[in-house]
Amino acid sequence: MKKLILSISFAFLLFSFCHAQNSDSIAMKRIYSEALTNGKAYSWLYDLTTKIGGRLSGSPQAAQAVEWARKIMIEAGADSVWLQEVWVPHWVRGEKESGIIIQSNGIKQDVPVCALGMSVGTPKDGITAQVIEVHNFDELKALGKEKVKGKIVFYNHPFDQTFINTFEAYGEAVKYRGSGASEAARYGAVASITRTMSSSDNDFPHTGAMGYNDSLPKIPCAAISTNAANLLSSILKADSKTKFFLKQSCQMLDSTKSFNVVGEIKGSERPQEIIVVGGHLDSWETGKGAHDDGAGVVQSIEVLRLFKALGMKPKRTIRAVAFMNEENGGHGGKKYEELAEANHEKHIAGMESDAGGFTPKGFGLNMSDDKKQAVRKWAPLFLPYNVYDFEHEGDGSDISPLRKQGVPLIGLHVDSQRYFEVHHAASDVIENVNRRELLLGAASMASLIYLISTYGL
Numbered sequence: 001m002k003k004l005i006l007s008i009s010f011a012f013l014l015f016s017f018c019h020a021q022n023s024d025s026i027a028m029k030r031i032y033s034e035a036l037t038n039g040k041a042y043s044w045l046y047d048l049t050t051k052i053g054g055r056l057s058g059s060p061q062a063a064q065a066v067e068w069a070r071k072i073m074i075e076a077g078a079d080s081v082w083l084q085e086v087w088v089p090h091w092v093r094g095e096k097e098s099g100i101i102i103q104s105n106g107i108k109q110d111v112p113v114c115a116l117g118m119s120v121g122t123p124k125d126g127i128t129a130q131v132i133e134v135h136n137f138d139e140l141k142a143l144g145k146e147k148v149k150g151k152i153v154f155y156n157h158p159f160d161q162t163f164i165n166t167f168e169a170y171g172e173a174v175k176y177r178g179s180g181a182s183e184a185a186r187y188g189a190v191a192s193i194t195r196t197m198s199s200s201d202n203d204f205p206h207t208g209a210m211g212y213n214d215s216l217p218k219i220p221c222a223a224i225s226t227n228a229a230n231l232l233s234s235i236l237k238a239d240s241k242t243k244f245f246l247k248q249s250c251q252m253l254d255s256t257k258s259f260n261v262v263g264e265i266k267g268s269e270r271p272q273e274i275i276v277v278g279g280h281l282d283s284w285e286t287g288k289g290a291h292d293d294g295a296g297v298v299q300s301i302e303v304l305r306l307f308k309a310l311g312m313k314p315k316r317t318i319r320a321v322a323f324m325n326e327e328n329g330g331h332g333g334k335k336y337e338e339l340a341e342a343n344h345e346k347h348i349a350g351m352e353s354d355a356g357g358f359t360p361k362g363f364g365l366n367m368s369d370d371k372k373q374a375v376r377k378w379a380p381l382f383l384p385y386n387v388y389d390f391e392h393e394g395d396g397s398d399i400s401p402l403r404k405q406g407v408p409l410i411g412l413h414v415d416s417q418r419y420f421e422v423h424h425a426a427s428d429v430i431e432n433v434n435r436r437e438l439l440l441g442a443a444s445m446a447s448l449i450y451l452i453s454t455y456g457l
Contacts, residue, residue, distance in 0.1 A: 023270075024381055024454075026105035028447045030310055035443035040305055041298040042435040044072055045357075048294050048323045049430045054285030057325040058090030058256045066259045069297065069322040073263030076301050077308030077319070080266075083259040088325040088333045090256045093285065094249030097222060098126065099193070101232055105369050111228035113193065114205040114286055115220070115248040116177060117214075117328050126247030127152070127191050132236030133236050136444075137175075137183055149188030152244050155180050156233050159199045159225075159420070164201050166274040166416040167355070170423075173196045173197060174208070181221035185257040191246050192221045195229040197420060203227050204425040207284050209287060209328045222246055229377055245424055252448050264319040265307055265451070273316040275449055276336075277303055280326030280398055287428030293418065295438055296396075297322045297364040299412075302442035303449055314453040316348065326354070330397055337401035349452050351410040351445060352396025356422075358414040362389025362446060367408030371413035378451050387444050408457055411444055 048068060053119065055062045066083065073081045090097075098115030131152045134140045140153065155176040159169040177194050184192040197207040205223040212218045224232065235242050239422075261281065265271065279296020283289020300320040307314060325334035340347060351363075362382075365372045372390075379390045395409035414437075422428040 004071065011243065018206065019077060022277070024451065027312070028381055031306055031446050031450065032309055032443040034301065034306055035439045035446070036436065038309065039302060039439040041302040041438050041442050042433070044298040044301065045290060045294050045438065046428040046430050048219035048298070049288035049290045052099045053288050055281060055283045055289055056091070056285045057088040057258060057282045057328060058253070059285065060280055061269050062258060062284070062324065064089055065345050066261055069261040069281055071077065071143070072301055073261065073304065074334055076263065076305035078263030078265060078304050079148050081263040083261060084335055084339060086258050086260055086331050087255050087330050088258045090253040091328060092251060092253060094121065097248040099222065099224060100245040101238050102128070102243040102245060103235060111231065112203050112205045113222045113246065114207050115209050115222050115250040116194070116210040117284065118210055118252070119181065119221045119248070119250055120218050121249045121251055122191070124249050126245055127220065127244045128243055130188050131232070131236070131242055132242040133233060137404065140183060140187065141439040143187070144188045148184070151189055152246065153184035153189045153192045154232060155194040156229055157195055161199070166420050169199060170197055170420060177208055177223070179213070181210060181219050182216045185217045185219045189218050189219060193224045193244065193246065194221065194402060196223045196225055197423065201226045201230065202421065202428050206424040207286050208424045220246060220248060222248060224428060258324045260324050260336055261322040262319060263301070263304060264317055265304055265314060267316040268313045269315040271317050272346055273456070274319055274321045274345055274347045275316055275349045275351070275452055276321060276347055276399065277445060277449060278321035278323055278398055279353050280324070280332065281322040281326050284327055284328050284424050286424065287422070287426045288430065290428050290430045291356035291422050292428055293326065293354045293426065295433060296353035299353045299438065299442040299445055303446040306443070306446045312450065314450070318449060318453060326398050333401050337404070340402070341405065347402060347405065347407045348420065349408050349410060349457050350395070350399035350402050351412070352399045353412040354396045354398070355412065355414050355416065355421040355440060357433050357441060358416070358418060359437045359442045360387050360412060360414050360444040362387055362413045364392050364394030364411035364413050365390060366393050366395045366403070371408045374457060378448070382444065382447070385440070385444065410448070412441055414441060445451050
């Protein structure tokens with residue numbers, strides 16, 4: 001009799017599990033179908049990038065984007081929408097930068113350059129100095145002050161093309177953008193130029209934030225396009241006396257007030273438990289901020305729209321956030337966490353899309369092992385949509401401050417092969433975003449949020 005009871009109990013549990021799996025499959029099919037047939041994310045992104053454009057923190061365009069995001073969240077059906085005040089740095093690029101290779105025989109060639117974000121400007125008439133090439137900090141140190149003083153340091157450190165995940169190549173190379181100027185200044189350099197952070201050879205210099213060591217002189221620093229870097233390197237091999245002219249008029253202004261934009265759908269059963277999903281609204285103004293990170297913003301708002309359009313009532317509260325100031329300060333994410341702690345909010349998960357609007361491949365999981373296993377049990381549900389990778393970590397810089405509260409964090413992982421062709425460059429435009437890929441990402445995000453909302457984490 002006891003064996004019979006155990007068999008019946010097991011059969012009931014198996015039936016319940018299979019029924020839940022089937023119910024979840026149906027819900028996810030509805031989400032993907034709605035996104036792919038009626039999704040609004042691409043049209044929203046088109047408006048954001050073509051009518052407002054690049055949106056660097058503190059700029060008039062960033063202020064316009066705040067009002068745009070508030071309007072779109074209301075349009076998406078959020079139960080409530082509000083702004084969170086954030087004070088942000090205000091760096092301005094100024095006039096278009098100029099870079100010229102000057103060979104010792106007098107031949108001059110203009111090359112594409114752009115100031116790195118937060119850099120100081122050059123004197124009004126620019127800087128002309130002999131240029132010296134290094135591939136890494138060890139080579140710079142080996143040269144020492146005797147060979148570096150008074151020169152412009154050229155960091156020619158290409159992406160490691162053997163990395164399949166291009167974010168790994170970026171992570172290995174980006175230190176030359178971030179601290180290259182100060183390391184060059186340590187040895188007396190008057191400026192630095194850095195090979196742009198790109199996986200392809202092109203004529204687009206990619207900007208991005210840098211930082212100064214306050215104990216060292218602050219010298220101007222710029223990115224040089226990969227094609228121009230290759231050209232300069234080849235010229236230097238034949239003519240070591242080659243000089244470089246750099247002119248940029250960027251400057252820091254006083255910090256200014258901006259906002260995170262927040263919209264949410266209240267949970268029907270456990271409204272006090274919050275799932276936050278977001279992307280950053282600000283972008284570098286060299287391009288239009290389509291992939292970085294307009295894509296993540298519209299995907300997050302699309303999550304709200306999908307739940308409303310399908311009449312799906314989440315058990316837990318879903319909150320979408322368009323964060324401000326990820327690119328050159330991260331103050332939006334810090335402010336969000338600060339307010340969440342002050343208001344004693346309970347976040348059970350945070351998700352971010354900030355890797356471009358490309359084909360979704362899976363999710364990075366930064367959480368305890370037991371919660372990772374809970375998420376991975378849902379992985380088979382995503383296989384029909386070619387979303388399969390739940391084995392790696394990685395979340396997002398805007399939600400990362402929530403780590404201090406122990407919140408499980410998730411990042412949308414996408415096919416990264418094309419991202420560093422457009423990242424922080426003039427090529428980051430709507431024409432380089434595929435509508436279907438963008439919507440597949442939004443549907444994947446909404447599906448995982450549906451599962452977390454239904455079962456908790």
